[in-house]
Amino acid sequence: MTDNNHDIEQPDERVPKRVVGTPSPAASATLLGAKETAGGVDVPGVNLQDEKTAKKGEKIAALCFTITLLSGIAFIVSYVAFQVHGVESAGISNVALGGSLTLALLSLASGLVVWVRMIMPKYTLVQERHLMASDGGTRSYVGETFLQGAAESGITKRPLLRRTLLAAAAPLGLAPLVLLRDLGPSYADFPEKLRHTVWGEKTKEGKNRRLVVEGTGAPIRAADFNSPGGILSVVPEGYEHDLNALAKAVLILIKFRPEELKSGTNLNWTHDGIVAYSKICTHVGCPAALYEQTTHHILCPCHQSTFDAADGAKVVFGPAARPLPQLPIAVDNEGYLVATGDFAVPVGPSFWERGDAEAEVREKGGHA
Amino acid sequence: MSSVGPASNVPKPIAGPSSYLDDRLGAGNFLKRNLRKVFPDHWSFLLGEIALYSFIVLLLTGTFLTFFFKPSMEHVIYNGSYDGLKGVGMSAAYASTLEISFDVRGGLLMRQMHHWAALLFVAGMMVHALRVFFTGAYRKPRELNWLIGVLMLTLALLEGLTGYSLPDDLLSGAGLRITEGVAISLPLIGTWLTFFLFGGEYPGEDVISRFYSLHILLIPGILLALISAHMILMWVQKHTQMPGKGRTNTNVVGAPFYPAFMAKAGAYFMFTFGVIALLGTFGQINPIWLFGPYTPADISAGSQPDYYMGFLEGALRMMPAWEINIWGFTLPLSVLIPALVPMGIIMTGLALYPFVEQWVTGDRREHHVADRPRNNPHRTAIGISAITFYGLLWILGANDEISWTFQISLNWTTYIGRVLIFVAPVVAYIVTYRVCLGLQRSDAAVIGHGVESGVIKRLPHGEYIEVHVPPAEDIEAHIRGKEPIPVIPGADTEPGGIPPKGLRGPIGRLKAKLSKAYGGEKIPLDDGHGGHAHGDAGEHTAVGASEDKSLTH
Numbered sequence: 001m002t003d004n005n006h007d008i009e010q011p012d013e014r015v016p017k018r019v020v021g022t023p024s025p026a027a028s029a030t031l032l033g034a035k036e037t038a039g040g041v042d043v044p045g046v047n048l049q050d051e052k053t054a055k056k057g058e059k060i061a062a063l064c065f066t067i068t069l070l071s072g073i074a075f076i077v078s079y080v081a082f083q084v085h086g087v088e089s090a091g092i093s094n095v096a097l098g099g100s101l102t103l104a105l106l107s108l109a110s111g112l113v114v115w116v117r118m119i120m121p122k123y124t125l126v127q128e129r130h131l132m133a134s135d136g137g138t139r140s141y142v143g144e145t146f147l148q149g150a151a152e153s154g155i156t157k158r159p160l161l162r163r164t165l166l167a168a169a170a171p172l173g174l175a176p177l178v179l180l181r182d183l184g185p186s187y188a189d190f191p192e193k194l195r196h197t198v199w200g201e202k203t204k205e206g207k208n209r210r211l212v213v214e215g216t217g218a219p220i221r222a223a224d225f226n227s228p229g230g231i232l233s234v235v236p237e238g239y240e241h242d243l244n245a246l247a248k249a250v251l252i253l254i255k256f257r258p259e260e261l262k263s264g265t266n267l268n269w270t271h272d273g274i275v276a277y278s279k280i281c282t283h284v285g286c287p288a289a290l291y292e293q294t295t296h297h298i299l300c301p302c303h304q305s306t307f308d309a310a311d312g313a314k315v316v317f318g319p320a321a322r323p324l325p326q327l328p329i330a331v332d333n334e335g336y337l338v339a340t341g342d343f344a345v346p347v348g349p350s351f352w353e354r355g356d357a358e359a360e361v362r363e364k365g366g367h368a
Numbered sequence: 369m370s371s372v373g374p375a376s377n378v379p380k381p382i383a384g385p386s387s388y389l390d391d392r393l394g395a396g397n398f399l400k401r402n403l404r405k406v407f408p409d410h411w412s413f414l415l416g417e418i419a420l421y422s423f424i425v426l427l428l429t430g431t432f433l434t435f436f437f438k439p440s441m442e443h444v445i446y447n448g449s450y451d452g453l454k455g456v457g458m459s460a461a462y463a464s465t466l467e468i469s470f471d472v473r474g475g476l477l478m479r480q481m482h483h484w485a486a487l488l489f490v491a492g493m494m495v496h497a498l499r500v501f502f503t504g505a506y507r508k509p510r511e512l513n514w515l516i517g518v519l520m521l522t523l524a525l526l527e528g529l530t531g532y533s534l535p536d537d538l539l540s541g542a543g544l545r546i547t548e549g550v551a552i553s554l555p556l557i558g559t560w561l562t563f564f565l566f567g568g569e570y571p572g573e574d575v576i577s578r579f580y581s582l583h584i585l586l587i588p589g590i591l592l593a594l595i596s597a598h599m600i601l602m603w604v605q606k607h608t609q610m611p612g613k614g615r616t617n618t619n620v621v622g623a624p625f626y627p628a629f630m631a632k633a634g635a636y637f638m639f640t641f642g643v644i645a646l647l648g649t650f651g652q653i654n655p656i657w658l659f660g661p662y663t664p665a666d667i668s669a670g671s672q673p674d675y676y677m678g679f680l681e682g683a684l685r686m687m688p689a690w691e692i693n694i695w696g697f698t699l700p701l702s703v704l705i706p707a708l709v710p711m712g713i714i715m716t717g718l719a720l721y722p723f724v725e726q727w728v729t730g731d732r733r734e735h736h737v738a739d740r741p742r743n744n745p746h747r748t749a750i751g752i753s754a755i756t757f758y759g760l761l762w763i764l765g766a767n768d769e770i771s772w773t774f775q776i777s778l779n780w781t782t783y784i785g786r787v788l789i790f791v792a793p794v795v796a797y798i799v800t801y802r803v804c805l806g807l808q809r810s811d812a813a814v815i816g817h818g819v820e821s822g823v824i825k826r827l828p829h830g831e832y833i834e835v836h837v838p839p840a841e842d843i844e845a846h847i848r849g850k851e852p853i854p855v856i857p858g859a860d861t862e863p864g865g866i867p868p869k870g871l872r873g874p875i876g877r878l879k880a881k882l883s884k885a886y887g888g889e890k891i892p893l894d895d896g897h898g899g900h901a902h903g904d905a906g907e908h909t910a911v912g913a914s915e916d917k918s919l920t921h
Contacts, residue, residue: 079473086449087657090470098477098649105642112635116628123623126614127406129606129736132509183578184564191559193569214665235665241443241457247545247570247664279665284549284684284703285570286542287667301669302546303685304768304778317779319684319702321691349549350700352558356693 045125049118057118064111071104191353197249198236199327200342208338210237211253211276211329219336220253222271229293230255233279236339248347250279250287251327252298253337254309260296264312266367269328271337276327277313278347281305283320285349298324321350322358326367407629408609408622410738412499414636419492421640422485423595429482430584436472438464439534439580441573450657458536458661461576465535465656481648486528488644490676493521497718501751503738505608507731511722513601518719520594523587525676530583532654532674536576539654541662542671544575546684553703571664608738611849613842617736670768679758682765683710686785710761714754721750728882730856742811743850745804746886749797756796760789808891811847814839815893848893855887856880 049057078096083089134142150156187193203209210219214233217240225232232253239245256273265275277298281288286302296310305320307313313324325343332338344366345357361367378386390396440460446453448463450470468475497517500506506514533544548570552562567574606620615621623629647653659668673681683706690701725747726732741748763770767781818836826832838844858868859880871880 082473084449084471084473084475086451086470090476093473094476094480095649097474098481098645101477102642102645102649105638105645109635109638109642112631112638116631116635120628120631123628124614124621125404125406125624127606127620129618129620131734132605180564183567183574184560185568190563193563194559233665243571243662243664244569250665284546284553285664286545286549286671287665289667290669301667301671301768302542303681304782305689315689318782319687319689319706321689321700321702349552349703350691350698351552352555352697352699354698355696356698359693 045123047122047124049121054119057114060118061111061114064107064114067107068104068111071100071107074100075104191351194248194348194351194354195346195357197342197347198239198242198245199249199339203238208330208332208340210332211235211251211337211339212237212240214240214250221335222274222331222337223335225253225255225274225337228255228257228260228273231291231293233289234276247285248278248280251276252279252288252291252309252324254291254296256296256310260310262308262311264308264314264323265310266312266326266328269326269340269367271330274329274337275309276329276337276339277307277309277324278327278343279324280348281320282315282322282324282347283318283349288324402603403626404624405603405606405629406620406622406624408607408615408620410610412503413607415492415499416496417492417633417636418640419489419496420595420599421637422489422492422644423591424637425485425641425644426482426489427588427592429478429485430588432474432478433468433482434584436464436468436475437461437534437580439577441536441571441576452657453660456661459576461534461536462656462661465537469657477645477648480651480653481644483532483653484647484651485644486531487653487674487676488640490521490524490528493517493524494676497521498751498755501718501721502741502748503608503610504735504744504747505738506722507735508722508726509605509734510601510608513598513605514722515719516594516598516601518715520591520598521718522715523591523594527583527587527591528674528676530579530587533579534576534583535654535656536662537656538659538662538666538668539656539671541571541664542667543673543677544571544662545664550703550707553700553707555697555699555704571662606736608736611737611740611846613845615737615845615849617734620736672766672769675762678765679710679714679761680707680765682761682763682767682785683707685767686761686764686782686789688786710757714758717754725886728856728879728886729854730883731854737849737851740846740850742804742807744853745801745808745890748804749800752800753793753797757789757793760785760792764789805890808850811850812891812893815844815847850893852889853887856883859883859887 075097078093078100082093082096084093133139155162199209201209211234212219214235217235217237219237220232220234234251234253235246236249239249253274253276256275258273261267261270261273261275269275279287279289281300281302283300283303283305286300288298288300288305288307290299290301291297291309292299296308297316298307298309298313299305300318300320303319305318306316307320307324308316312326315321315323325345325347327343328340329337330340344361346354438460442460443457444460444463446456446458446463446466448454448466448471450466453466465479468479470476500514500517529543529547533540533547548562548566551565552558554561562570565575565578566572567578609615609620609622612621623632660666672678684703687702687706690705692699692701739747741751764781764785767785768778770776771778771781818838821835821837823835824832825835839847856871856879858871861867861871861880867876867880870876
């Protein structure tokens, strides 16, 4: 910037003095404003409004408060007038109640602001601050009194009293924690629970459990599920509405042309190109519900883990670290799809005790 | 002892009860000191009040909701007046939320206002925290109030999580499932924690009633206590003020509590309440009847948490698939890192900042005049850097929407995000730092040269100049409120010299280095023009005429 602050006579009104980002002149007006003494009171820092402004303010504020009064009444009337029963009536009631409430509150707020700005004085009061710390004398007095009190109580020179009191507090402090034990279930082999699903259980008749379509509960005849690229969300028969069971057992069932399946998929666990994978994402457990037919990708909509369904549902993208476990399936003598066993590895998100279950299965010569 | 009669001509209906109370409480002494307590004025001081008033609205609307909500996961068949779900099996919690929406007058309004107020509550806290951070209002003696604030922000996130999990619709269940997936990933205690939280296997039948008591009793109770403490501390320590004319570190300039501040605060409460009512009326939020009841088997695409959880969602999405298996145990880093690290960096960083700054600057003085953000460029750069980090995670929490809207490959949004999360905060830091210095220079120019008046004058020898005039008094005072950031004495010891105690050893040397970089006056206000105050403009003209040929500045 050039040093061009030449001292030249300038009419004040031609000279902009404000810089962007600095406080508005409105604030400075209160700082520098001439004293109004309309009310006859002259206190430094209290600049009274002139009577004309105040009169106008009173009218505006009164109008606002009247609107609030009327909208308040309108609210009560709306409550009585508009019954709710279903979407449409709830919508009408909502607009009537909410609209009148909004109007009442906003116009009350406006009235108050007008009151402050047009009727109350402009203030520039100044008050002194004091250090937060108390003075030295007070501090040492408190310190001495504290020590004196401690000595008087005997806690300092009677160790037996002190130690037994501390010891006494310990079990009482633990008691609330102990009380929390029954928040959890009575069993403690949580990891075991996580390793099994209801697919591993036979039905009451001792048969393999059928796969049924989620929603309709209809069993699936393999011969009818025959268009390649077809996909179904599947739940275990008998547990269609058991959320605890579904949280681990829900499946995604896909029909492939046999030549599409790659080595990652265990062909022994498929039936005629039909493959069943756990629908529970191995990342944090959302249902991996999206399927792209052309690429055979299963996508979890929560965090976009992507699995290749043609290749053992191995991870091709996203934060999931493990493939979706495959369920061994076959058909029963009526031609319906059934599970021939449980998943070989725990489904869903990883947990501390899980370990590398896939590697363990492979070590035993199995297929994860 | 007879009671002390009213000293002045206060009307009897007020004087009577007042004397009654004062005789018993001695409230007069308190009021004498506090009725005219001065509150400084600045628009940014209002941000925290949004949070405060939203909290009151939350208590009011929330209490209404508890009268009708049934925090139970018991299976029921819906038979209310919403046709779309008649005969569908669902939890009692979801059914009662439908009832609140469609069969209780004002129920939908209260539900929507409650949700909007929650969004505004967290937003108010966030912008308030940013204001306090960027103006250095957390400095001594306000560090404890800052910590209370950080704690409240954390609790507010937890309160939000427990709240939006309650209706037990498909969307809230997805959030719950992710919460479970994160909890179970914790090393050592993960499975224990989840089985205790859910009373067994996920989802169990307990979590909603448990979240309910956390949401309506425990967390709001703690929040209320902390808010009270926050207010009392603010009251006792008096509010900070912006630099300006007549404002010093030992005074406070503004309007009295009674009547002006009180009325303004009342108006502001009504505005906040009114805006929430407006949003609750016309802004549909969380239409749970469209989502259907929760089942762990289903999800809808585009599921998003409330915005304040978005940064965690983004972190989860962009994380590479890392998982470690050792000695039969699993460390799911692809869950642990995004769930804990960003939140840890942000919350711990916020909590520790006042103390780290004090350690670096050695500044143990009380501060009551707020800094303008430009005047502490490193702090401001750190803040903007953190906002960039948080903001990126937040945006990546919606990468599917971005990908869909802008037709970009979803995978690329993630790949780019993985790079940006490291690069962008650094860039933001550097840019902000430079911008701060630039703004300081422009301040120095205003003080040193005055303000451009827009008036061009032709001098007798033909040169054209723009006339500069001194800045307005209040603006100058505002700018001159700048204070150099302290540097620890001895931090600038020459190499080879002996640094003072406390600055030796590796940590001491680091401290000295940081102190030197962080503190000091980067751009002094009288930047090399100390002698060129507006008083001696006559001499200046001559110098300017011979040296300065440029007219374009």
